[in-house]
Amino acid sequence: MTDPQTWHYGLIAEWSAQFNTGGPEIDYFGRFVERGQPALDAGCGTGRLLLPWLRAGFDVDGCDVSADMVALAREHARGEGLEPTLFVQPLHELAAARRYRTVVVCGVFGLGTTRLQDQRALVRLRDALEPGGTLLLDNQVPYFYGKRWRQWTPEERARLPEPWPPPGERRRAADGSEYRLRSRAVEVDPLDQRIALEMLAEKWIDDRPVGREEHTITIRMYFRDELVMMLERAGFAEVDVRGGYTDAEPTLDDEYLVFRARRP
Numbered sequence: 320m321t322d323p324q325t326w327h328y329g330l331i332a333e334w335s336a337q338f339n340t341g342g343p344e345i346d347y348f349g350r351f352v353e354r355g356q357p358a359l360d361a362g363c364g365t366g367r368l369l370l371p372w373l374r375a376g377f378d379v380d381g382c383d384v385s386a387d388m389v390a391l392a393r394e395h396a397r398g399e400g401l402e403p404t405l406f407v408q409p410l411h412e413l414a415a416a417r418r419y420r421t422v423v424v425c426g427v428f429g430l431g432t433t434r435l436q437d438q439r440a441l442v443r444l445r446d447a448l449e450p451g452g453t454l455l456l457d458n459q460v461p462y463f464y465g466k467r468w469r470q471w472t473p474e475e476r477a478r479l480p481e482p483w484p485p486p487g488e489r490r491r492a493a494d495g496s497e498y499r500l501r502s503r504a505v506e507v508d509p510l511d512q513r514i515a516l517e518m519l520a521e522k523w524i525d526d527r528p529v530g531r532e533e534h535t536i537t538i539r540m541y542f543r544d545e546l547v548m549m550l551e552r553a554g555f556a557e558v559d560v561r562g563g564y565t566d567a568e569p570t571l572d573d574e575y576l577v578f579r580a581r582r583p
């Protein structure tokens with residue numbers, strides 16, 4: 320099986336460590352982690368969720384397919400005197416050293432993988448839980464952004480790849496270095512419900528260009544009931560879907576759905 324095709328390496332990993340630090344997911348999933356420890360942040364990236372949870376004293380491990388993301392999460396944790404258990408593994412090969420009461424998969428499912436790998440990942444995630452443990456997995460609905468949704472049609476697919484967008488503003492990091500990211504869609508496969516995107520990442524130090532990288536990611540888009548069925552097929556029970564990062568029923572306008580499921 321191929322390795323996941325994700326863009327979370329090099330300068331993109333640095334960008335994430337520098338700028339991807341907030342969001343409602345931290346407290347929303349954090350409530351479940353607080354009540355259900357130990358926990359695993361599966362696809363932890365550079366620690367946007369993991370670091371605040373460690374600071375709060377939660378017993379939480381992290382894993383991710385990208386060694387670059389994990390290294391930056393570890394560096395940041397060490398800087399605060401924390402030594403979490405972090406390991407590099409794709410979800411479909413997840414084999415953690417212990418079992419968890421809670422596993423959180425935030426902004427990860429469907430990235431870089433084949434459909435078969437996604438189905439296997441759900442089985443691995445189930446096996447990573449103690450009996451009675453809870454999986455929390457979020458997913459962006461495929462139809463939220465009109466531009467991307469229209470790219471499923473033959474007319475719009477014929478226009479791909481998109482041209483690179485004009486360069487935007489550079490963003491200054493805490494250490495004074497500057498970053499700029501641009502992305503474009505290159506391919507859409509509506510049968511596989513998959514889009515491929517490219518990212519151009521650039522970095523400057525003291526206004527001197529020091530890095531320019533291109534990375535590619537594939538993203539598989541799932542519909543609500545499809546994911547519910549996949550979770551059930553993977554052996555989960557009590558599969559429940561919530562809208563956004565709230566406890567409410569999903570609405571037609573939610574960008575993200577959160578799937579909660581229990582290992583029997």
Ligand SMILES: C[S@@+](CC[C@H](N)C(=O)[O-])C[C@H]1O[C@@H](n2cnc3c(N)ncnc32)[C@H](O)[C@@H]1O
Pocket residue numbers: 323325327339344361362363364365366367368382383384385388408409410411424425426427430431432
């Ligand atoms: C958008 S980031 C989200 C990181 C973190 N969960 C958060 O919410 O900030 C996606 C992360 O998923 C990781 N990832 C992508 N595909 C993966 C896979 N198949 N298995 C494990 N991790 C994966 C990437 O390396 C990246 O760190």
